[in-house]
Structure formats: structure tokens, C-alpha cells
Amino acid sequence: MKWVSDLGFKTRQQLADLGHAARLFVRLLWLMGPTLRRFGLVRDQMHFLGNYSLAIISVSGLFVGFVLGLQGYYTLQRYGSSSALGLLVALSLVRELGPVVTALLFAGRAGTSLTAEIGLMKAGEQLSAMDLMAVDPLRRILAPRFLAGVLTMPILAAVFSAVGIVGGWVVGVVMIGVDPGSFWGQMQGGVDVWKDVGNGVVKSLVFGVTVTFVALLQGYEAQPTPEGVSRATTRTVVVASLAVLGLDFLLTALMFSI
Amino acid sequence: MSTDTAPLVELRDLQFGYNDRLILDGVSLCVPRGKVTALMGASGGGKTTVLRLIGGQYRAQSGQVLFDGQDVGALNQDGLYALRRRMGMLFQFGALFTDLNVFDNVAFPLREHTDLDEALIRDIVLMKLEAVGLRGARDLKPSEVSGGMARRVALARAIALDPDLVMYDEPFAGLDPISLGTAARLIRQLNDSLGLTSIIVSHDLDETFHIADQVIILANGRVAAQGTPQEVRASQDPLVHQFVTAAPEGPVRFHFPAPSVQEDFGLAPTAGGRR
Numbered sequence A: 001m002k003w004v005s006d007l008g009f010k011t012r013q014q015l016a017d018l019g020h021a022a023r024l025f026v027r028l029l030w031l032m033g034p035t036l037r038r039f040g041l042v043r044d045q046m047h048f049l050g051n052y053s054l055a056i057i058s059v060s061g062l063f064v065g066f067v068l069g070l071q072g073y074y075t076l077q078r079y080g081s082s083s084a085l086g087l088l089v090a091l092s093l094v095r096e097l098g099p100v101v102t103a104l105l106f107a108g109r110a111g112t113s114l115t116a117e118i119g120l121m122k123a124g125e126q127l128s129a130m131d132l133m134a135v136d137p138l139r140r141i142l143a144p145r146f147l148a149g150v151l152t153m154p155i156l157a158a159v160f161s162a163v164g165i166v167g168g169w170v171v172g173v174v175m176i177g178v179d180p181g182s183f184w185g186q187m188q189g190g191v192d193v194w195k196d197v198g199n200g201v202v203k204s205l206v207f208g209v210t211v212t213f214v215a216l217l218q219g220y221e222a223q224p225t226p227e228g229v230s231r232a233t234t235r236t237v238v239v240a241s242l243a244v245l246g247l248d249f250l251l252t253a254l255m256f257s258i
Numbered sequence B: 001m002s003t004d005t006a007p008l009v010e011l012r013d014l015q016f017g018y019n020d021r022l023i024l025d026g027v028s029l030c031v032p033r034g035k036v037t038a039l040m041g042a043s044g045g046g047k048t049t050v051l052r053l054i055g056g057q058y059r060a061q062s063g064q065v066l067f068d069g070q071d072v073g074a075l076n077q078d079g080l081y082a083l084r085r086r087m088g089m090l091f092q093f094g095a096l097f098t099d100l101n102v103f104d105n106v107a108f109p110l111r112e113h114t115d116l117d118e119a120l121i122r123d124i125v126l127m128k129l130e131a132v133g134l135r136g137a138r139d140l141k142p143s144e145v146s147g148g149m150a151r152r153v154a155l156a157r158a159i160a161l162d163p164d165l166v167m168y169d170e171p172f173a174g175l176d177p178i179s180l181g182t183a184a185r186l187i188r189q190l191n192d193s194l195g196l197t198s199i200i201v202s203h204d205l206d207e208t209f210h211i212a213d214q215v216i217i218l219a220n221g222r223v224a225a226q227g228t229p230q231e232v233r234a235s236q237d238p239l240v241h242q243f244v245t246a247a248p249e250g251p252v253r254f255h256f257p258a259p260s261v262q263e264d265f266g267l268a269p270t271a272g273g274r275r
Helices: A002-030 A032-037 A037-078 A082-125 A126-132 A137-177 A180-190 A193-222 A226-257 B047-054 B075-085 B104-115 B118-131 B147-158 B179-192 B203-212 B229-233 B238-244
Strands: B007-019 B020-030 B036-041 B062-067 B088-089 B165-169 B196-199 B214-219 B222-227
Touching: A002 A032, A002 A137, A002 A193, A002 B007, A032 A037, A032 A137, A037 A082, A082 A126, A082 A137, A082 A180, A082 A193, A082 A226, A082 B020, A126 A137, A126 B007, A126 B020, A126 B088, A137 A180, A137 A193, A193 A226, B020 B062, B020 B214, B036 B047, B036 B104, B036 B179, B036 B203, B047 B062, B047 B165, B047 B196, B088 B147, B104 B118, B104 B147, B118 B147, B147 B179, B147 B238, B179 B196, B179 B203, B203 B229, B214 B229, B222 B229, B222 B238, B229 B238
Parallel strands: B036 B196, B036 B214, B088 B165, B165 B196
Antiparallel strands: B007 B020, B007 B062, B214 B222
């Protein structure tokens, strides 16, 4: 009968963790107002999260664009419609790959650094010291990082998509020889600002919230020991990536039905 | 402000424990204004816990913590934060913000809590750093200063807002004899020149007895002795005597509660005579 009590204990623990997470989330949302008033803190974090992710995002975007150009051409030329390559590349990036791949990279590049930073601040009693100085760590440390992450994600996703389109153009037009007029013309005619670009932006915002929140939560709830912080960092990547992929399906399905 | 004779901090019949283990079991004590009070006792005896209870980071299961007549445990976050601006705490390893340099660490509470302009903040920070002898170290990062220096920076940060109470958590742990003497003198000197009230949690008998006005010894979750260093040293109480003479055996348990030795090593004759 031990497994019954074990199961009960585990369930209760999971529920308690979920409760903690929900409370933190609500408090972070609540603190968005005061955080906006100290935008300097947010700006610094956006610089930190965004600037240092820019290299990996652009390089990845370029290569994803290259591959899309090649694979897209391979498929389209079978049906004699290789002139639609620009449309295919742009739609794939803007609707899907831009937000998703950026979010995955963002979790690995920025999410982990957030988790480790918060976890180590906790381990070094810095959060506790701040709290005793009557400065709320949630307001001073977590909230600006949360807002910065949420605002940075769509910008990074846009950069990813833009660089990816250039990559697709390099392969499709410059190297394979697709007509540049139809490459850009089909793209211009076929991509809808609200339905396609807008959906992509919504996705990247949602992923920004997800990844940043997961990273902050893991850091804030980490055991204040070296193993605890390392485990929390790993969990950030795993949980954030799975959440992004799961949410992506949900959002795509939802957007199809509207 | 209540009258000057009333204690700044008072604990009344305080009970606190983690899970099932009771750390403090009915602790009552007073911290008089303007004095240096030393809180001593064996490791794990709940001394740091007392500091956290005074700061309101932990809440007691029963009993009261009074800071200048206010019940700390009954305050909401705003009330607690208002109260904490009147206290400074020095953590065992300083707990400096590692992303800020020495100057910005000391300036942190000023920038967070006041609207002073930078020129004034600079003056205050340099004065506080001067008081701990580290005016020249303002541009160093916390990773570039030694443990003893880090604690002095943390001390400058703790007194940045001119608090009424400063709590020191093991200020002497891991310091070399010279830094130790310096730190002790500094605590006494700051207490007297700034009109503070200080609470020191420490193991270091000689240095602590030397600078404290009042010594409180915690043992087995209770106050074992309370008085001037001379009174405590002369105490005939076996518990206090054991602590003051650093004897390994006595009423303070050396062993963490455990099953009997015979049982743990399988030496006891087992019931039913198996094997």
C-alpha cells in the first residue's frame, strides 16, 4: 500500500509547486505597472538578453533560411511551381519557424543564464539580503527580467525571420536561379500582415512569456546549492522547450479555427 | 518612539521549529537600546533563526517579536518593509551583490529608498566606506576583495540608511586574528559613534565577551543565561559553564538525536534470535 501514499504525496507536492508557480506568475503580472516606471532596469536586461542572443539567433536564422530554400525548391519544382519559393520560405518562417526556433534558442541562451543568475543570487543570500533591506527581490530583480524577456522575444523572432528570408533568397535566387521578381512578388502578395505576421508575433509573445517565466521560476525555486542550481538550469531548458512545442501546436490549432 | 529605557527588541515566549524539530522553545529576551548584545550558543542552536525572526523573514509558531513596541509577526509586507528600513543586517559571508562594485553595493539601499541626487549619494557612500576603512576600494568588484573586506563592505551597506539596529551574523567566522580584532573594534566603535543598537551572533568567546555589554546564551532552544559578560562568565549554571569553558561534555548535547549505539551497529541481542 506504500505506493498509494507515495502517489498521494507526489500529487500533493506537484499541486503545491503548481500553486507556487501560479502565485509567482500573478505577482509578476501585478508588478508590471511599477516595473514600467523604472524602465532603466528593463532596458539593461533587454540589452543583456537581446544583444547577447543576437549572434546565435542571426546565424541560426541564416542557416534555417538556406535549408528552407533548398528543401522548398526541391519540393516545389516537382509541381513546377518553384516561383512560389519566396512565399513558402516567408510563410514557414513568419508563421512557424521564426517564433518556435527562436524560443528554443532563447531558452538555451538567455533562459539558462537567467535561471543560473537568480539561483546563484539565492544561494549567495543576495535575495535574502535584499529582502531584509526592505527591497522586494520580485520587484527589483525578477519583474524587470520578466518584462525584458517578454519584449525581447518578438524582436529576436523578427530578426530570425528576416535573416532567414535573406538566407532563402541567397540559396533560391542567387545560387539556384529562381526568378527574383516572382520570389519577392509572390511573397509580397501572399503574406498577410494580420493573419500571418500577426499570428507569428502573438506566438513569439506567448513563447516569450513562457520561456522567461519558466527560467525565472526555476531560478527562484532552485535549491540554493551548486547541484540545485545546475538542476534548475537543466530543467529550464527541458520544461521551456516542451512548453514551447506544446503551446505551438495549441496556438496553431487555435489560429486555424479563427 | 517609545521611551528610551524600553528595550528596542523584545522576544516573548517564542517558539519556532522546522518541520517537527523545535529550534526555539520558549525564548524570551530583551535587547536594550544603544548596547551591544551578543547572542551565543552552539551551532544549530537557533541564533541565526532569532535574527531572521527579528527581521520578519520567518514567522514564529507562537510568541511575539517586538521591535520598538511593534509586533513583527503581525505586520503585512508594507509594514514589515517600513520596519526593515530601520534595521541593517550583516550576513555571514557579506551577501554582496556580485554584479555591482563596492560603491554601488553601498549605494544600493540609498538609491532604492531615497530620491537623493547622485552627488549626495556619493558623499554618503564615501563616508560609510571611510567608516569601515575601505574608501579606497570603491571601484573593486566583490570578487576582488577578501572575505574580511567583503564583510566590511556589507557593514557599510547595512549602515547606509542609518538604521536603529544592526544585526551581525557571525561577523568573526573565518577571519584572521588581525581582521578579527579590527572587526570587533569596528562593531563597538560604530555602535557608540552612530548611536546604534547591535546584536552579534558569534562563537568567538574572547572577542565577543570583550566588546559586548550584554551576553545571552542560547542552549537547547532556551535562554540559558543573560547578563553582562562578567556575570555570564561567573555563572554556576552547568550549561553556561560548559559553554564558557568550551567543555565537550555537559548538558549541551554533542550527539544529534539518534537510535542507541547498540541498535545502530547491530550489537543488541535481537528479539527472536535470528541468525
